[in-house]
Amino acid sequence: MRRFFVERMEPADDQVRVTSPEADHITRVLRMGPGERLILMDGTGARFQAVIRSTRPGEVLLDLERALPAPPPSPVEITLCASLLKSRPMDLMIQKTSELGVHRIQPMLCTRTTVRLPPNRVESRLRHWREIARSAAKQADRAVPAHVEGPKAFEDVLMEWRESRLPKVLLYEGEASLDLKTLLRRTRPEKGIAMVVGPEGGFTPREVDAARTSGFVPVSLGRRILRSETAGLAVVTVAQYEWGDLGIENEFPKNQG
Secondary structure (H helix, E strand, O other): OOEEEOOOOOOOOOEEEEEOOHHHHHHHHOOOOOOOEEEEEOOOOOEEEEEEEEEEOOEEEEEEEEEOOOOOOOOOEEEEEEEOOOHHHHHHHHHHHHHOOOOEEEEEEOOOOOOOOOHHHHHHHHHHHHHHHHHHHHHHOOOOOOEEOOOEEHHHHHHHHOOOOOOEEEEOOOOOOOEHHHHHHHOOOOOEEEEEEOOOOOOOHHHHHHHHHOOOEEEEOOOOOOOHHHHHHHHHHHHHHHHOOOOOOOOOOOOOO
16 A cells, blocks of 8 residues: 655544645545555554545545554664765755665765855755655655654764764774674664765775764775765665664574474
């Protein structure tokens, strides 16, 4: 069944009213009508099977039929701290890492970041990014969308994580002795990890030194030089493969016979 987000639902609710833009998607894009069933989610983990009672422009009224169990979250909460990029690459990175199960996305402003958002555009951009994360959550059947933060200075991101005991890595093309895969396999899986990806021009030596001082471990992804949006996808994928839920081992019992 198709999945849609609403603001909030309670088990005691009998009906839910969905308004635009989700209502437009239901009626105008998918052309669903009375009697058809779908799944409603509220972004906190609650989800219900619902049936459409009536529709009108910009609004859909649904009867809640039964509560549904939420899919389990990833066993590792990945925070991706990534340099702010141009619109299309940034949208792509948010969309695809959200599908992959990243917990939180923190855009950063680094020394070599080429994109600078005017203050009057930050809120609209943030709404846009969060809508991308919500759509990705529907696509990937996530109970809760990735949380996208407003842009922060690189130094402020380091300060935020300085005292954390969770694993912290910084993707650095100049690292020649340690790759991400080896680090994760040598380290006991933790409940969370912070992963930092820089701009197209890379981090400055000063930024790398500051990250080390804050407890971040520089790691490599190998000999290839990746675009920033590709690097963001790659580090999340590797972390989910090694510590997370890119597999079916936990969903199906092993054959005991």
